[in-house]
Amino acid sequence: MTPFVDVAFLILTFFILATKFKPEDAVEVKTPGSVSSIAVPEKDAFMVTVDKTARVFVSLDNAQFKQVLIENINTTRNLGLTPAEMKVFIDAPSVGVPFSQLKGLLQLDPEAMKKVVQPGVPCEDSTGGELNYWVRDALVAYSGRKLNLLIKADNDTKYPAFKNVLNAFKLNDQNKFLLITAPEDAPMGTPLFETRQKQISGEATK
Amino acid sequence: MASMDTGGGDEGHKKGPGVKKAKKLSTRVDMTPMVDLGFLLITFFIFTTTMAQPTAMNLFLPKDVQKPEEQNKVKESGAFTIILGKEDQIYYYEGLDPTKLQASNFKGIREEILRKKQTTNLEDLVVILKPTPDATYKNTVDILDEMTICEIKRYAMVDVAPQEYQLVKITEAAAGIK
Numbered sequence: 001m002t003p004f005v006d007v008a009f010l011i012l013t014f015f016i017l018a019t020k021f022k023p024e025d026a027v028e029v030k031t032p033g034s035v036s037s038i039a040v041p042e043k044d045a046f047m048v049t050v051d052k053t054a055r056v057f058v059s060l061d062n063a064q065f066k067q068v069l070i071e072n073i074n075t076t077r078n079l080g081l082t083p084a085e086m087k088v089f090i091d092a093p094s095v096g097v098p099f100s101q102l103k104g105l106l107q108l109d110p111e112a113m114k115k116v117v118q119p120g121v122p123c124e125d126s127t128g129g130e131l132n133y134w135v136r137d138a139l140v141a142y143s144g145r146k147l148n149l150l151i152k153a154d155n156d157t158k159y160p161a162f163k164n165v166l167n168a169f170k171l172n173d174q175n176k177f178l179l180i181t182a183p184e185d186a187p188m189g190t191p192l193f194e195t196r197q198k199q200i201s202g203e204a205t206k
Numbered sequence: 207m208a209s210m211d212t213g214g215g216d217e218g219h220k221k222g223p224g225v226k227k228a229k230k231l232s233t234r235v236d237m238t239p240m241v242d243l244g245f246l247l248i249t250f251f252i253f254t255t256t257m258a259q260p261t262a263m264n265l266f267l268p269k270d271v272q273k274p275e276e277q278n279k280v281k282e283s284g285a286f287t288i289i290l291g292k293e294d295q296i297y298y299y300e301g302l303d304p305t306k307l308q309a310s311n312f313k314g315i316r317e318e319i320l321r322k323k324q325t326t327n328l329e330d331l332v333v334i335l336k337p338t339p340d341a342t343y344k345n346t347v348d349i350l351d352e353m354t355i356c357e358i359k360r361y362a363m364v365d366v367a368p369q370e371y372q373l374v375k376i377t378e379a380a381a382g383i384k
Contacts, residue, residue, distance in 0.1 A: 005241050012244055015251030020259075032344040034351045036263040050343070150262065157343035159290070163365075166267065175269060178262035181347060190316065191357040 027051040027096075029154045034181035035192060041148040041178070046138045048131070049094060050153040054161035055120030058134050059094035066090045068141035076137060079103055088113075096120045099130055123164045131168040139172060152180040263347065267363070284330025286322045288315065289366060290341035290349060291374050295381075304370045307377060312348055319356045333361040338371055 029051055044065070049057040060066045070089045074081045077099045081089075085106040089095065096118040097105050105113065123131035139147065149169060153162055169177065186193040282301045289297040289307075296315050299306045300322065310318060323331060333353060337346050346363075353361045366374075 005237065005244070008241070008244055008248060012248045012251065015248060015255055019251050019255045031260060032347040034261065034263045034347055035354055036261050036351070038262045038264065040260050040262045151265075153343040155342060155344040158339065159337040159341040159343065159346055160339045162343045162346060163337075170267065170269075173269070175267045177265045177267075179265055179347060180260050181263050183259075183261045184351075186355060187316075190355045191320075192355045195357065 027055065027057060029152055030156075031152060031180050031182050032155050033184035034179070035184050035186045036181060037183065038178070040150070040180060044142070044146060045148045045150050046135075047094070047150040047152060047180075048165050049096075050151070050157050050161050050165060051120075052154040052156040054157060055096055055118065056123055056131060056161075056165065057094040057096035057118070058121055058131070060138060063090050065138075065141045069138050072137040072140055073099075073133065077133065081106065098122050099133075123168050129164070129168065131165065132171050135168055135172045135174065139174070149174055149177050150180055151177050263350065265350065280332045280334070281330045284326050284332055285334060286319070286326075286331070287334040287336060287370075288319075288349060289370060289374055290335070290337040290345045292338075292340040292378060294342075294345060295378070296349075297374055297377060304367070304373055307370075307373055309377060309381065312345075312352075315349075316352060316356060319352065319358065323356060323358065328359075331358070331360060333358050335361060335363045336366040336370065337363070338366045338374060 027049060029049055043062060045061050047059045047061075049059070051057075060069060067086070067090055070081070070086045073079065074086065079099060079102060081103055085103060088106045088110070089102075091110065092106075092113060095102070095105065098119065098121065101119070105116065105118070108116065121129070121131050121134060123129035151162070151165060153165075166177075169175075186196055280302070285301055287299050287304070291297055294312060296310045296312065297307050298310055298315065298318060299308060319333065322333075335346075335349055335353075337349075350363070
């Protein structure tokens with residue numbers, strides 16, 4: 001029994017160390033797989049999440065710049081947010097409401113906010129909707145520093161919803177994105193598979 | 207189940223006369239609750255662990271050009287257009303004539319792309335991806351991924367032309383895809 005318990009605790013230790021809690025998202029999104037192996041940048045990521053019903057959520061993971069972002073949004077969109085409401089915004093994982101509802105959302109306490117079904121940031125039309133302003137003010141907040149633009153969409157998101165998001169970025173002269181995907185291996189016998197095999201054997205012979 | 211008390215053999219051991227029997231306390235502890243808790247934690251961490259970290263896929267889009275003379279021209283021999291339709295269906299045609307539309311799916315399209323790649327001058331080859339409004343995001347990512355898998359250097363993602371969309375709709379109606 002003792003060896004058994006020992007092994008069990010070894011496994012326990014492994015899982016404790018290997019676990020990395022993922023930040024809570026406002027929506028559940030199942031991302032498609034891709035053969036790409038680029039790691040998702042961990043900081044300075046402006047993420048636009050699109051769920052399967054085409055609701056759009058925005059989030060920024062750097063609290064310092066998030067502060068600047070919400071201050072910008074507050075002045076340019078004339079929202080009249082109090083410093084306390086801005087603090088709630090900084091602590092919130094992601095928001096997906098039109099500007100008209102933002103103040104109301106931020107007045108809720110964090111627990112109640114999780115339960116609210118957010119309608120998504122409007123970005124339907126060719127002007128990029130309100131997402132356009134979010135992107136613009138995020139870029140202003142970063143003022144030339146490197147900002148990673150991430151798009152995370154669901155498998156079942158329709159293409160027009162994705163295109164609207166791209167459009168909002170394009171209006172701000174942003175053309176480089178990272179799409180969040182689940183890792184997959186290159187299928188056997190394809191050119192990419194061959195190239196990767198060569199790379200591996202090349203590294204082995206070095 | 208997990209009784210670990212092995213002490214208890216004291217009675218049978220006789221000391222000499224007049225020697226007081228020192229009561230020997232067992233140093234063994236019942237570990238059952240600890241082990242139970244251990245397993246509970248293992249189960250918890252197994253369920254919460256995300257082993258595969260998400261990866262990111264690069265997507266570079268060209269700037270919109272307004273003037274037609276600034277747009278890149280595609281040679282007819284090198285053009286290969288892929289239209290993403292409903293229900294994970296793919297339609298493709300070679301050259302610039304959309305009426306030569308052929309149906310395929312995500313399993314079959316790789317062969318077609320590779321065949322085109324082999325039979326065409328690589329400098330002329332341009333794959334044009336046109337997701338229709340009925341295509342899903344997964345289809346879009348999959349076809350972009352297919353470009354990486356087949357190592358297509360030049361590809362473009364553009365909106366589907368109305369007449370092509372009409373053709374696709376007719377084909378879909380004929381094939382009974384709702």
